[in-house]
Amino acid sequence: VEPLSSQLRVVAAAAAAMEKSTAALVESPTGTGKTLALLSACLAFQWHRFKSWKDAGHLPSTGRRKEQDEKKSESPVPRVVWIARTHDQLEHAIRELRRLPYRPLESLRISRERFCLHPFVQQAQDKSTACEMATMSRNGNALGGGQSGCVHLDNAEAIGYPTIPEHRAKFETGGKLAVYDIEDLVKEGQETQTCPYHASMDLTSEGAALVLCTYPQIMDPCVRESSNFEQVLQDAVVVVDEAHNLPQVARDAASFRSGVVEFEQLMSKLQGLAKATAEQEAIELAERVCGAVTRLRDWVASAANGSTSAPVTLKEMGDELRDVGGRGCLALVSQVAGLQNTADVQKLLRMLQGLRRRFIDHGLEGWAVRSSAVNEMDSFLRKMSLILEEGGQGSYTLTVSKAGFGQRGRLSMVALSGAIAFQGAVARCRSVLFASGTLAPFALFKRELGLGQEATLPGTSLFTRPVVADEVGQCSSVTRRLKTFAFASLEGQKLSSTRSFRAQQLPQYLTAVGKVFKELLPVVPHGKLVFFPSHEQLNDAVSHWRSTGLLERHQLLGLERFCGIPVVVESSGLSSEAAASLVTHYRQLAAQPEGAVLLAVMRGRCA
Numbered sequence: 001v002e003p004l005s006s007q008l009r010v011v012a013a014a015a016a017a018m019e020k021s022t023a024a025l026v027e028s029p030t031g032t033g034k035t036l037a038l039l040s041a042c043l044a045f046q047w048h049r050f051k052s053w054k055d056a057g058h059l060p061s062t063g064r065r066k067e068q069d070e071k072k073s074e075s076p077v078p079r080v081v082w083i084a085r086t087h088d089q090l091e092h093a094i095r096e097l098r099r100l101p102y103r104p105l106e107s108l109r110i111s112r113e114r115f116c117l118h119p120f121v122q123q124a125q126d127k128s129t130a131c132e133m134a135t136m137s138r139n140g141n142a143l144g145g146g147q148s149g150c151v152h153l154d155n156a157e158a159i160g161y162p163t164i165p166e167h168r169a170k171f172e173t174g175g176k177l178a179v180y181d182i183e184d185l186v187k188e189g190q191e192t193q194t195c196p197y198h199a200s201m202d203l204t205s206e207g208a209a210l211v212l213c214t215y216p217q218i219m220d221p222c223v224r225e226s227s228n229f230e231q232v233l234q235d236a237v238v239v240v241d242e243a244h245n246l247p248q249v250a251r252d253a254a255s256f257r258s259g260v261v262e263f264e265q266l267m268s269k270l271q272g273l274a275k276a277t278a279e280q281e282a283i284e285l286a287e288r289v290c291g292a293v294t295r296l297r298d299w300v301a302s303a304a305n306g307s308t309s310a311p312v313t314l315k316e317m318g319d320e321l322r323d324v325g326g327r328g329c330l331a332l333v334s335q336v337a338g339l340q341n342t343a344d345v346q347k348l349l350r351m352l353q354g355l356r357r358r359f360i361d362h363g364l365e366g367w368a369v370r371s372s373a374v375n376e377m378d379s380f381l382r383k384m385s386l387i388l389e390e391g392g393q394g395s396y397t398l399t400v401s402k403a404g405f406g407q408r409g410r411l412s413m414v415a416l417s418g419a420i421a422f423q424g425a426v427a428r429c430r431s432v433l434f435a436s437g438t439l440a441p442f443a444l445f446k447r448e449l450g451l452g453q454e455a456t457l458p459g460t461s462l463f464t465r466p467v468v469a470d471e472v473g474q475c476s477s478v479t480r481r482l483k484t485f486a487f488a489s490l491e492g493q494k495l496s497s498t499r500s501f502r503a504q505q506l507p508q509y510l511t512a513v514g515k516v517f518k519e520l521l522p523v524v525p526h527g528k529l530v531f532f533p534s535h536e537q538l539n540d541a542v543s544h545w546r547s548t549g550l551l552e553r554h555q556l557l558g559l560e561r562f563c564g565i566p567v568v569v570e571s572s573g574l575s576s577e578a579a580a581s582l583v584t585h586y587r588q589l590a591a592q593p594e595g596a597v598l599l600a601v602m603r604g605r606c607a
Contacts, residue, residue, distance in 0.1 A: 007037035014041035014433050017468045018078075018237055023432045023451055024468040025243075027439040034435050035241065036096045042080045042237055042433070043102035046209060049077045078430050080104070081232060082212045084241040085249070087114065087182065090212050093241065094181045097210075103173040104209035106180065107200050109217060109227070114182050115197035117152050117189050131197075156194040162202055167192075171203060204232060215246070218425050219253040221386070222379040225353075235430045243434035244603040247448040250418030250425075251534075256383040259401075259410035260304070263297035266380065269373035279358070285351050289377050292337040292384075296411065299336045303400045304409025311335050314400065317506060318543065321400040327392035329413045333384050345385040352378055386420050387413060395420060397536075414536065419450025438607065510544040518550065518563045521597060527590030528565070531602040535572040538601055542569055562597050570600040579605035 003011070010026050010033075017024035018041075028034040053076060084090050087110060094108070112127045124130030131150075161167045170177045170188075177184060189196040204211060211232055216223050218238070224230060240246055258266075267290055274286040303309040303321060312328040314321035323329070339345050356374055390396060395417040401410040415421070426432050439445050446452055452467040521528055532538040545551035551562045560567050568586040570579070583606050589596035600606040 003037065003040075004033060006032045007034070010034050010037035010435075011041040013468055014038055015045060017433060018042070018045045018431045020468075021430050022468060024434065025439050025442050025445065026433065026435045027442075028435070028437065030437045035093055036099060038239055038433060038435055039082075039093065039096055040100055040102075042239060043100065043104060043210070045237070046078060046080055046104065047102060053077055077209075079208070079232065079236040080210050081218075081236045081238045082210065082241065083215055083218050083238065084212075085215055085245050087214070089241055090214070091181050093212060094179060098179050103178045105171055105203065105207060106178075107203040107208035107211045108180065108182065108185065109200055109204065109211060109213040110182065112197050115186065115189075115195075115200070117186070117195065118150050150195065152189060152193055152195040153198060155192070156198060159192075159194075161192060161194045162199050163206060168206065201227075204228075215249045216253070219246075219250050219421050220379075221253070221382040221421065221424060222375065224425065225382075226375065226378070230428070233426070234428050237431045237433070238426060238429050239433045239435065242436050244436040244438045244445075244607075246422070246434070247418035247445070247603065248534075248601075250421040250449065251415045254383070254386050254415035254418075254421040256380075256387070256413045257411065258296075258300075260297055260301050260408035263293055263300065266376055267293050267297065269376060273373045273377075279355065281351060282355050285348060285355065286377070288348065289381065292339055293380065296332070296337050299332065300400060300409045300411045301403070304403040304407075306402075309400075312398065319402050321402065323398035326394045328398035329387045329396040330390070330392035332398065332413070333387045337384065339384050339388065342385055342388045345381050345388060349378070349381050349385070352381070383413075386415075386424075390415075390420055416534075417450070418448045422449045438603065506540060507544060510541055511548065513541070514545055514548065514550045514563075521563045521565055524595070526595045527586070528595065528597045530597060530599050531607065532599070533602060535601050535604070538570070538599060539572075542599065562599070565595060565597050566592075567597040567599060570598070570604055570606045572601075574605045582606060 006028055010028060013024045013026050014037075026034060026038070082090070082093055084093065090108065090110070097106075112121065112131050116122065116127055116131055118131065121127050121130040155161070159167070162171060169175050171180075172178060177188060180188075185196040185199065188194075189199065213229075217227055217229055218224060218233070224233075270286045270290040270293065274283045274290070277283065299309070303312075303314060309321070311331045312323050313325050314328075315324045333339050334341070352374070356378075387396060395415060397414050397416055399412045399414070401407065401412075403409045434445070446467055517530070532541065542551060545562065551560060551567065553560050560569070566589045568582060568589065570582065574582065583598075586596055586598045586606075598606065
């Protein structure tokens with residue numbers, strides 16, 4: 001493959017970051033071949049490290065058996081972990097891998113949704129729980145017969161798939177699965193009557209040098225721990241594809257949301273967990289966590305009905321109550337839930353990990369002790385731990401939805417910084433390479449994830465090594481044509497978008513911002529793009545402007561207008577297809593004489 005000049009710049013930026021064990025931000029437009037360039041750079045770096053280590057007379061570690069690895073010298077050959085938002089993006093990376101000469105042992109780590117072949121599981125709505133039910137065992141009994149209740153898993157164990165040399169050879173250089181995608185591994189599972197999902201996990205344990213997975217497996221602390229990704233990420237080179245999506249994913253991973261009903265469902269599961277086991281430690285753990293959940297449920301129900309909200313000071317804003325002090329999340333976790341500090345929660349998590357292993361060894365997980373209870377307890381504790389680690393420094397916001405219309409109240413503790421979840425995920429990595437067509441402005445991206453000198457979040461093991469930033473293939477003339485205006489105040493009203501200011505003066509702030517747009521938008525021709533930092537801020541603005549009439553619906557045409565101009569508003573949870581359709585609609589409106597406005601989220605689907 002003859003590289004383009006833009007691809008050579010991508011390779012150079014990636015190589016520099018890997019050599020220096022740091023991070024790189026690589027921005028290059030769609031269609032410039034950055035996926036191929038990054039794969040080539042990472043695998044070439046990995047291969048040369050392997051060759052140098054081997055030529056020096058060392059025996060590289062395979063990761064196959066812990067006791068075997070301890071007898072070998074520590075290998076400097078990094079594993080490459082490629083993460084993407086969607087399965088389609090992973091498939092694209094695999095297609096590009098086929099064009100390269102490198103053939104590392106591959107492990108494609110995706111969910112049971114795409115890999116499970118069990119007929120009972122394929123028909124189930126919740127395939128993860130259905131898989132556990134199908135493979136559960138207790139005292140030698142299993143649903144559907146056999147050792148596990150799944151013929152594919154039983155057969156894989158019986159024939160040593162994919163670990164014995166005969167089967168492993170299929171995945172090595174020259175084998176038919178040296179490079180494979182989802183369809184290839186499913187077809188192989190059907191032919192060999194083995195489980196593709198467990199095969200991919202076994203390949204990771206066998207020392208796969210290239211692991212492909214989706215964002216949640218890395219960003220979600222509960223998923224990362226339960227899937228053993230902590231070990232996978234040790235000294236690894238991590239490539240984040242379409243990295244402009246990462247800050248929002250990381251913020252979501254650190255946020256906690258639950259209504260009174262969901263709290264009660266978790267309480268019921270924890271009470272069932274305590275009754276299902278005779279282990280005193282399990283009973284004490286379940287009761288301790290259930291007590292914390294119960295106290296949070298009681299507090300939310302009280303606050304949502306307008307009763308006391310101490311120790312948090314809440315201010316009424318429409319249908320919500322918001323913390324105005326900035327430390328509400330910390331106070332709620334430590335004083336109401338009774339989880340005093342991070343060490344307290346980490347102790348509970350260690351107890352839970354030990355119990356989980358014993359439950360599995362005794363065949364209890366998925367039988368008397370449903371794994372959903374264990375997983376939900378794990379997730380709850382990890383989210384509480386992140387809030388305690390943040391320490392009330394202003395990187396969380398707390399809101400309570402009022403009770404009414406069948407709702408009993410809902411708590412949202414939303415992370416405002418992606419660094420909270422991101423730093424814990426990459427703390428043990430060698431390098432992180434961020435790639436996208438829309439990473440700029442780099443300073444903002446680094447601040448959102450706590451990279452380099454922009455790392456300001458205290459209390460975490462920050463990935464503060466220097467960051468290599470390279471903007472590849474973008475048109476520099478765009479910057480020269482930009483005009484920047486900054487409004488500090490309007491008619492005496494201060495304009496500040498900081499969390500604490502917005503919490504105290506949100507209506508006045510949005511009214512003032514609306515006046516700016518009312519003057520500005522009618523004189524700007526064609527399309528007007530208005531981006532917000534988050535869906536929360538977008539929704540606040542839209543709700544306020546609708547209430548004041550600045551944003552109104554045209555009765556005859558059915559179109560909304562903002563400052564008298566047709567407007568298109570991005571909503572949260574849009575699919576890629578829906579977002580593309582919305583942008584197409586906006587462009588059609590913008591082409592008309594009066595133009596149009598798009599209200600969207602920065603680095604969201606429409607952006």
